[in-house]
Amino acid sequence: MAKVYYENELTNDVLKNKKVAVVGYGSQGHAHALNLKDSGYDVVVGVREGRSFEEAVKDGFDVYPVREAARIADVVMVLLPDERQPEVYKNEILPELSAGNALVFAHGFNVHYHQVVPPQDVDVFLVAPKGPGHLVRRTFEAGEGVPALFAVYQDATGTARETALSYAKGIGSARAGVLETSFQEETETDLFGEQAVLCGGLSSLVKAGFETLTEAGYQPEVAYFECLHELKLIVDLMYEGGLEGMRYSISDTAQWGDFQSGPRVIDERVKESMKEVLKDVQSGEFAKGWILENQANRPVFHVVNNREKNHPIEKVGRELREMMPFVKAKQKKEAVASAKN
C-alpha cells in the first residue's frame, strides 16, 4: 500500500520561509497562487502582459514579467501551457535560476520528454494536482482539497521532498491525500488518464450515446439530459462512494442494465485500444506528435476544436444551460481565469 500524506503529519512548512513565483495565471496558476497566499505563503505571480496579468493584479498579487519573477523567487512553479514551457524556460527562467533554487512543475511532460533540461544545482520536483485548476481553487475555498502527486527529479539541496510536501499542503492537497511518484509515472498515467478515460474516452462515450439516441429519433434535449447532464450527478455519487455508492442510489433495473450492457459497450476491444494509447504515451510517440503539431501552429487541433464546438450536443447544451442559473453562475465565475483558446 502506497504511503499517502495528510495535513496533520505535514508540520514542516519549509516553503513558508521562501518566496514562490507562480509562473502563469491560468487554470492551475490562479488556483496555486491564491491557495498558497491563503495558506500564508509568500507568493508573486510571473506572467506576460495581458488578461492573466490584469487578473492577478486584481486578485491582489505583485505581478512581474516571468524573468523578473524568476529572479526574485527561491521557488519557481511553472504553470504555463506544456507546449510553451520549453521556450519560456530557456529565455526567461533558466537565466535567472541560482544554485539552491527550486524549479517546479505540475506535470512532468517537459522534463520527462527532455524538452526542459534543468541545471544540476537546483531542486527539481513536481506537485501535480489530480484535478482541474478551477476545482483546486473551488474545493480549497470550501475547506476541501484535490489530491496531488509529488515527485523529486533532482535534489540539489537535500530538502526537495520537504519543500514539495510543503507546497502540496499549501495548495490544499494534503486535505485529500498526497502521494509520491516519479516524473515518468506521473507523466504517463496523467496522459493516459486524460486521453483514454477522463477527457477523450468520456467525451467520445457521451457523444456516442447522444448520437445513438438522436439518430434513432429521440429528442436532442432528452438525449442531452440523459447522456451529459446526468453524468455529473452519477459521477458525484462515484466520487463520494465509489461504484458501490453510485449503485446504491440507482434503481436495481439500472444496476442490472449496468452489469449486462456496460461490458458490451466497453468491451475487450476498448481495452486493446487503451493499451495502444498507453504504448504511444510510453514510447514518446504521442509527445512527438503534440510537439510537431504545435511547431506547425496546430492545424489539426484547430480544425477538430471547431468541429467539436459545433457538435449538436453543444448547441442543445448551451440552450438548456441558459435556463439553469445555478450551473451558469459557476461557469461565469471561473471563466475569468480561463484564458484558453
Ligand SMILES: NC(=O)C1=CN([C@@H]2O[C@H](COP(=O)(O)OP(=O)(O)OC[C@H]3O[C@@H](n4cnc5c(N)ncnc54)[C@H](OP(=O)(O)O)[C@@H]3O)[C@@H](O)[C@H]2O)C=CC1
Ligand atoms: N489545467 C489543469 O487543470 C491541469 C494542468 N496541469 C499542468 O499545469 C500546467 C499549466 O496548465 P494550465 O493551467 O492548463 O494552463 P493554462 O493554459 O490554463 O494557463 C496558461 C497561463 O500561462 C500564461 N502564458 C501562456 N504563454 C505565456 C508566455 N509565453 N509567457 C508568459 N505567460 C504565458 C497564460 O497567460 P495569458 O492569459 O496571457 O495567455 C496563462 O496565464 C501544465 O503543465 C499542465 O499540464 C496539471 C494538472 C491539471
Ligand SMILES: CC[C@](O)(C(C)=O)C(=O)O
Ligand atoms: C484530466 C486533464 C488534466 O490532466 C487534469 C485536469 O488533471 C489536464 O492536463 O488538464
Ligand SMILES: [Mg+2]
Ligand atoms: Mg491530470
Ligand SMILES: [Mg+2]
Ligand atoms: Mg494532464
